[in-house]
Amino acid sequence: KKKSRKVVKKAPPPKVPKIFDCPKCSNAQCVEVKIKRTQFHGSLKCQVCRAKYSTKINHLMKEIQVFCQWRDDLEQKENMKLGFGEAKEEGFEADSRAAIEGFSRHSKPIKKEQHIVVKKRLLRQ
Secondary structure (H helix, E strand, O other): OOOOOOOOOOOOOOOOOOEEOOOOOOOOOOEEEEEEOOOOEEEEEEOOOOOEEEEEOOOOOOHHHHHHHHHHHHHHHHHHHHOOOOEEEOOEEEOHHHHHHOEOOOOOEOOHHHHHHHHHHHHHO
């Protein structure tokens, strides 16, 4: 008599959350993300502080990516208010301190010409 094999059950993939904690008002589970794929539009809204955000999306984006993009934009705006903005010159972006040291934001070496341009800009300020 031949033994039968056990049926291996695969676990379902984890579900991507659609409700998140608000970084503005620090309340838990109050930011709801909605995606309209036919219109290529993603939006979110906090139920407590009424913070809103909308962005264009592509067909691959999920709710978590819209939320993370909002958090990145909030962080960038906060850095601009505090004066930690990024230097932009001729399509080159770099943190000013990193530009002086010769590295870009992503730790790639800066070309010598770009280093000089950024350094001149910093000296003018």
